Amino acid sequence: MFCRALARHRGKLMNRRSFLKILTLGSFAALGLASLRSLFHLTSRPPRLVFIPSNELEKLKNGPLFGEDYILVKVSGEVLAFSRKCPHLGCKLNFDPVQNLISCPCHGSKFTLQGKYISGPAKKDLSRLNTKPSDKGISLALPT
Ligand code: FES
Structure with missing residues (x-):
């Protein structure tokens, strides 16, 4: 009712x-x-800023520096920063000290220390990160 x-x-x-x-x-x-x-x-998501102090950058004399989400390389006195994500499917890249290359453990893509694609399914260079150097170190802008 x-x-x-x-x-x-x-x-x-x-x-x-x-x-x-x-x-x-x-x-x-x-x-x-x-x-x-x-x-x-x-x-509209702002990048995540990471600061690497100068004393940490000293380690670049011995080769690339692998952070959780970034790779730093010193080439001809210039510090280059790359995302540690493989451009293929996003696996975390590693350093291959034998070949002096950056390599992907998932499907074997390889890159030069300057981030240039060499071989494997990735088919493109590593993503460069924006950097802002200062007297005390370097700031990186990581995509979120
Ligand atoms: S995720 Fe790196 S080669 Fe596939």
Whole structure:
């Protein structure tokens, strides 16, 4: 009895067509907002800044420096920074001291210490990271 009264009451306020129209528009609006939110989330995330102090950079005399998410290499006096993520499928890259190369343990892609692609399925160079050197060290901008 209550349901019938409620249905009768709703019928006075809006018919089924109006209700479906509002429901459809509401669904599209919610979907659009969700898409915008994820797009905004993807494009507006600030990079994560990592600071490497000068005393740590001294180790570059002995070869590349592998951090958790980055690789630092000193080439002709210039410090180059790369993402440690393999451009193929994102495995963490390692240093191959025998060949003096950067290599991927997952599918065997190889790169020079300057980040140039040599072989394997990656098919592209390593991603360079933005750096900001200072007297006390170097700041890296890691993508998030
Ligand atoms: S993830 Fe590095 S070669 Fe595939």
